Every structure is written in structure tokens, then in C-alpha cells.
Amino acid sequence: MCGRYALTLPQEAMVQMFDAAPANDLPQGPRWNVCPTTQIPVVRAGGEGRALVSMRWGFLPHWYTSPTDGPLLINARAETVAEKPAFRTACRERRCLIPADGFYEWTKAADGTRLPWYFTQADGAPMVFAGIWQDWGPENLATCAIVSCAAGPTMSEIHHREPVTLAPSDWGLWLGEEGKGAARLMQAAPEGRVRRHRVSRAVNSNRAEGPELIEPLIDEDDI
Template sequence: MCGRFAMTLPQDAMAQLFEATPANDLPQGANYNVCPTNAVAVATSEEGNRRVQPMRWGFLPHWYKAENGGPLLINARAETIAEKPAFKSAARARRCLIPATGFYEWTKDANGARDPWYIYRSDGAPLVFAGVWQDWERDGLSHRTCAIVTCSANAPMSKVHHRMPVVLEAADWPLWLGEAGHGAARLMVPAADETLRFHRVDRAVNSNRAAGPELIERLA
């Protein structure tokens, strides 16, 4: 799964990365502890025109009567995304790219305490997760919302967690965004074993109020 991540790319760098037009209201500044319900930068494509825009991380199906009207859907499982009522329409027509500098997962020590790990690309490039999005409106409130698609972990990642985000390479972005025809389902597989690295970080990140670049520093 993916329940917390870091995003440190400047807005202009994100626009260049995706060759997209940035919205004026993107999240400002680096965020080393992006949490569910935070606004995140998301790349979409409509008729071949790419845009980077803010979305609420936490997918809201149209039938939710309130923002807390059901489970918080931050992830969508690749194995069931095409059948689940919450996601199946978005999986066909509203796919997106969610950039990240890295993400966090947790293991437990012998006493049950949660030890955080920071996971990032081994080549130093930004991670780009497969995502889906949905507009939601109720009683005067409206949100554009998203979820990260997850799959079974590859061999290295399985030492930390049995699930991982679907990581897309740049050559696959047009297919995921619907710019290159059909067949996006074949992209929902684990990243190659050499794609990611990870290291232990301080338990400070266990708090959703923690902030700062020290959160991703390797634990000595």
C-alpha cells in the first residue's frame, strides 16, 4: 500500500517533467510528510493536453453523502480496480499520474513498535505512481479526489511490505493517461527489482504532524 509519501519537486519542475500546464493553485513548497486528505499535485490528460492540478488524496465515490461518508480510499488495488464500484469507471476513463520524491512503509520490531522506511528510486529520479481520480460534490462542497494504484510488492520491497504503489516509467505515461490507446491494465505490475531502494528513518515520521527534510534521512 502507500499511506504516506514525500513530494519535494518545485511546481515548474513538475510541469517540465510531464510536459504539462501547471494550475495556479498547486500545493506550495516541499512536503516531506504528505498524508491522506492533503492536496497533492496530479498530472492528467484531456484530448492530449496535459495539466498538473491539485487533488485531495482520498478518493470520494460519487455516492458518498459526506467527506467521511465511507472508508478513506487512498489506494486502489490493481487486482480489483476494474470491478470495484468505487473505482471501475475511473479506471476506464479517469487515470492520472501522481509524482513523489519517495514514500514510507513500516515494519514492526520484536516489541510491536513501528519502524518506518523511506523508499525512493535508485536512479534519483522522481517516482510517478499510477492513479485514478474522481470529482465529488455534495451540499455545496466539491473536491477533485484521487487514489494511488497498488500491486503486489516486488522481491526487494516484500522485505518491508507485501504491497507497493504501481510505479510507471516515462515511456508508459501516455498509455496510462489514455493518450496511446487501450491496454493500460498491463501496466499495473510491480516495478523491476532494481527500480527502488529503501532505508530506515527516524520514528518521528510516525506522527502525521512531523515535517522537514530530516524525516527522509537515513537512520544511523
């Protein structure tokens, strides 16, 4: 599962990292609390190479008559993404990379309070989520979803799902640049790739922003 994440990489860094041509309408950063339905930077492949473009986080199947015509599809389950009518063509033909610094997930205290955790790459490198995308509507609005899978060791104590994260050596295969076989990439991160720490409950608000949201929690009153 991935319902919120942080992205502070400058556009120039993403262009260089992915060797991608940037679009003119990329959303401005940094952003420490990226929420569903907002525009996010996404890397997709094309005939002229990779492009860094803006997409709505929230996949819209072609039969939706409006963005609110059905469930908000921010994640696509790895186990069924190739079969579900909403996702199967995109899984086969339109896969993408979604860069992030890290993502948030929540546990619950005994009184029901939501307690946020922040997950990052253990080596400090940016995360890259496996995604799928689709143009929707008469204006061809580009929309996307993050592929999720059963949680691995680092994640399973917090949540039963996690976003599929890709190593740089896997980017080309996921984008379809290296032929078939991308299905094997839809699995949990290997043990040791991801680390986590508790963060302030301030991030529970989807309007919160700022670097303090990802700082390790030190206030005992917020545990």
C-alpha cells in the first residue's frame, strides 16, 4: 500500500537520474506530503526515449465518466494487475516509474490514534515505485497508480502491503525497454533495502507540509 509519500528531488536531478526529457508542466517541489489526486512527476518510455511528465495520482479507467465515477485507484495489486479490466492493458503496455524520497504508512495506538511511520531506502538513495498509467477523457488526462505487493520483512510489522520498489538495474525492464519479463519484478523489496522510523502525527493531515514531517520522532508525547 502507498497512500502518501515525499519527493524533494529537484527536477534536474530526476532528469539526470532517469536520462529523461522533461515536460514543461512538471509539478513544483519539494513536497513532503504528496497526496492522491494531485499531479506528480512520472517517467514513461516512448519512441523518442524516456520522458519525465506530470500525471494525476489516481488511475482513471476509460469507462469512468468523471474522476469521481468510481473508487479512487491509487494502487494496483501486483497479484491481479494483469487480470483486472481497469489495469490489464496498462500493465501490458503502459508501465512507468514514480520517483520518491520515501513513503508513509500507519499503525494504530490502543486508543485508535493513527501513528505514522516513514520508509526510505537504507542506502539513502531515492526510491522508485513501479507504476502503470493511462490517458483518460477527451483531454487525455494522464493518470497513474502505484503497484503494490504483499509486504516484506521490514514492512509486514506495520502493514500487510507495500509499494513495489525498483532497483536502477530493473528500470529498463519495467518500462518495456528490455523486452518481456517485468512480472518477476512485482515483489517486496529484499531484506535490508528499506528502513523505517516513526514520525510526527502532523503528517496525518493531508494539508501538512515541510521537512519536519519526515524527521525521526523524538517527542515522547507523540508516541
